[in-house]
Amino acid sequence: MKKIFVTEPSLPPLGEFIPYLEKIWESKWLTNAGPFHQQLEQELAAYLGVKHLALFTNATIALVTALQALRISGEVITTPYSFVATAHSLLWNGIKPVFVDIDPVTFNLDPKMIEAAITPQTTAIFPVHVYGTPCNVEEIERIADVYGLKVIYDAAHAFGVDYKGGSVLNYGDLSVLSFHATKVFNTFEGGAIICPDAKTKQRIDHLKNFGIADEVTVVAPGINGKMNEVQAAFGLLQLKHVDVVLERRAAIAARYRANLASVRGISVPAVADVDRLNNSYFPVFVEADYPMARDALYVYLQTKDIMSRRYFYPLISEFPMYRGLQSARRDNLPVAHHVAERVLCLPIFPDLPLEQVDRICDILRSAERA
Numbered sequence: 001m002k003k004i005f006v007t008e009p010s011l012p013p014l015g016e017f018i019p020y021l022e023k024i025w026e027s028k029w030l031t032n033a034g035p036f037h038q039q040l041e042q043e044l045a046a047y048l049g050v051k052h053l054a055l056f057t058n059a060t061i062a063l064v065t066a067l068q069a070l071r072i073s074g075e076v077i078t079t080p081y082s083f084v085a086t087a088h089s090l091l092w093n094g095i096k097p098v099f100v101d102i103d104p105v106t107f108n109l110d111p112k113m114i115e116a117a118i119t120p121q122t123t124a125i126f127p128v129h130v131y132g133t134p135c136n137v138e139e140i141e142r143i144a145d146v147y148g149l150k151v152i153y154d155a156a157h158a159f160g161v162d163y164k165g166g167s168v169l170n171y172g173d174l175s176v177l178s179f180h181a182t183k184v185f186n187t188f189e190g191g192a193i194i195c196p197d198a199k200t201k202q203r204i205d206h207l208k209n210f211g212i213a214d215e216v217t218v219v220a221p222g223i224n225g226k227m228n229e230v231q232a233a234f235g236l237l238q239l240k241h242v243d244v245v246l247e248r249r250a251a252i253a254a255r256y257r258a259n260l261a262s263v264r265g266i267s268v269p270a271v272a273d274v275d276r277l278n279n280s281y282f283p284v285f286v287e288a289d290y291p292m293a294r295d296a297l298y299v300y301l302q303t304k305d306i307m308s309r310r311y312f313y314p315l316i317s318e319f320p321m322y323r324g325l326q327s328a329r330r331d332n333l334p335v336a337h338h339v340a341e342r343v344l345c346l347p348i349f350p351d352l353p354l355e356q357v358d359r360i361c362d363i364l365r366s367a368e369r370a
């Protein structure tokens with residue numbers, strides 16, 4: 001049987017992409033804010049319901065640039081429960097990550113733990129909307145206002161998530177999306193910074209193009225973070241299909257929920273209280289009363305050609321470049337460790353047939369007889 005991966009990129013019919021490529025060949029405009037790049041910035045901002053959006057060649061360069069754009073330095077409060085790129089983007093800026101524990105319900109930075117981690121060196125809070133579940137944005141904003149801190153969201157998982165009547169990407173000073181192949185919306189590789197005003201967007205646009213303002217003016221030591229025309233064209237085509245993608249994901253998540261409700265020892269997180277979800281991941285938790293430990297189940301599923309993933313295990317704070325930090329100590333992060341040791345993300349992607357979802361759930365239900 002064909003292996004089922006935790007995710008599979010959504011690809012529109014190849015034929016639909018050819019006319020875009022023909023246009024690029026005709027114009028010979030391959031990169032540097034070309035027509036598809038400009039069009040995708042506009043269409044994405046309109047689709048997502050955000051004011052300004054700057055495209056990037058990937059989200060990691062966008063995270064590094066977002067920190068530069070706001071001149072963040074010193075110490076930054078962040079979560080250990082994320083993909084390593086979150087904390088790596090701090091190290092690439094010479095910033096010290098300060099890990100704070102997560103909330104056991106949202107798996108996001110726990111606002112109650114933030115204030116105790118603030119020092120005179122703290123300049124920003126750097127949370128992640130894990131699995132597309134919004135952080136406690138109101139409380140984070142309140143703390144940031146009291147202490148004069150910037151807020152940058154790693155919103156790599158939060159494409160299309162609406163919260164309290166608008167995009168969750170409108171919270172904080174900046175938000176960063178990823179369009180990597182494994183994400184809900186992909187441009188093969190890609191990303192974007194969402195920002196509230198034209199002046200900040202201009203600074204970000206300079207920074208992603210070597211700091212070049214015009215032919216003879218370089219205003220900052222920028223990087224090369226530009227999205228090229230092939231990526232942007234692919235994004236425009238993907239955008240035409242994204243509503244169907246989100247509907248398919250919702251149907252798969254609903255099927256998992258219905259099936260797994262009766263499986264003892266497998267707990268499914270509550271549906272987030274939002275206006276629109278993206279079902280970017282389907283995490284479950286392997287509890288103590290399940291007949292197998294989490295890692296045994298992970299291996300057992302592999303023997304059935306089901307490639308689940310332990311997102312996020314190990315915690316970022318466990319990797320060698322972080323584990324020496326005071327804030328990386330296990331006793332500082334009890335909830336994050338507890339969650340990371342039980343989590344298993346099950347396959348979810350638009351082309352996953354519902355019969356396969358049923359089969360995966362049957363395997364979970366019958367694992368005790370394995």
Ligand SMILES: *Cc1c(COP(=O)(O)O)cnc(C)c1O
Nearest residue numbers: 058059060083085156178179180
């Ligand atoms: C995918 C991801 C990134 C990195 O995105 P790239 O586009 O691959 O650079 C950063 N943070 C989180 C939380 C992610 O899931």
